[in-house]
Amino acid sequence: MRRLWTVPVFAALMLFASNGCAADFGPSDIVAGSAGDVPEFTGPWASEFADTYRAGSDVVRAILEDGAISDAEWAETSDAFIACMQDRGVRVTLDDAYGAIALPDMPKPDAASDAALDACTPDFYAVSSLRRDLARNPDARDEDAIIAACLVEAGLVEPGYSGEDLASDAKQESLxxxxxxxxFGSCIRDPLGLLE
Structure with a gap:
């Protein structure tokens, strides 16, 4: 399942890219809508689909109603996001296939880019974050456990370091x-090695 502490850490890791400023946006950016009846989603990510459907716009609900995000729906969502940003005078590129973005013309965000992001990210974030979660952890395994296992395999921590250890160390800010x-960034982005 998704661990809340990984969202800000992931966002911080994505903040600066080599070609400019990159960003990842958190669940607070999802715009609440009137969901009415929520489809009965199944599978390991059913509750996240239901939550995103409930909080999403009509566009997001139309994408999620069948319990999947197709390549065509992702392309339409990302194209709409890029066009929305361009309409507001901000050039944006996608740094990966899962929604990490870069603002290549800006070393750091400014008021114009912040306003554009506020206007353009809700639908994009709702779809991209769920799509990324599905791809990087398809069985919705415990986030702390898979990140800790990745850290052990990479040699960053000693064998036996567990998900419980990681959660405790993160809570105490004593990693x-x-x-x-x-x-660490790589293990958060792709703990199971499925995105590369």
């Missing part, structure tokens, strides 16, 4: 490694 370590 046994540097927050900025690229191995």
């Amino acid at each position: 046994p490694f540097d927050n900025d370590d690229p191995v």
Whole structure:
């Protein structure tokens, strides 16, 4: 299942890219809508589909109603996001196939880019975050456990380091490694090695 502490850490890791500013947006950016009847979703991510459907716009609900996000729906969502940003004078690119974005013309966000992001990200984030979660952890395994296992395999922590250890260390802000370590970033982005 999704761990809340990984969302801000993931967002922080995605904040700066080599070609400009990149960002990842959190669940608070989803715009609440009037969902009416929520379809009966099945599978390991059923509750996340239901929550996103409930909170999403009509566009998001139309995409999610069948319990899947097709490549065509993803392409339409990302194209609409890029066009929305361009309409507001901000050039944006996708840094990966799962919604990490870059603002290549800006070393850091400014008021214009912030306003554009506020206007353009709700539907994009709702779809991209769920799509990324499905791809990186298809069986909705415990986030702490899979990230800890990745850290052990990569040699960043000692064998036996568990998901419980990671959750406790993160809560106490006492991780046994540097927050900025690229191995940690890689394990958060792709703990099971499925996105590469």
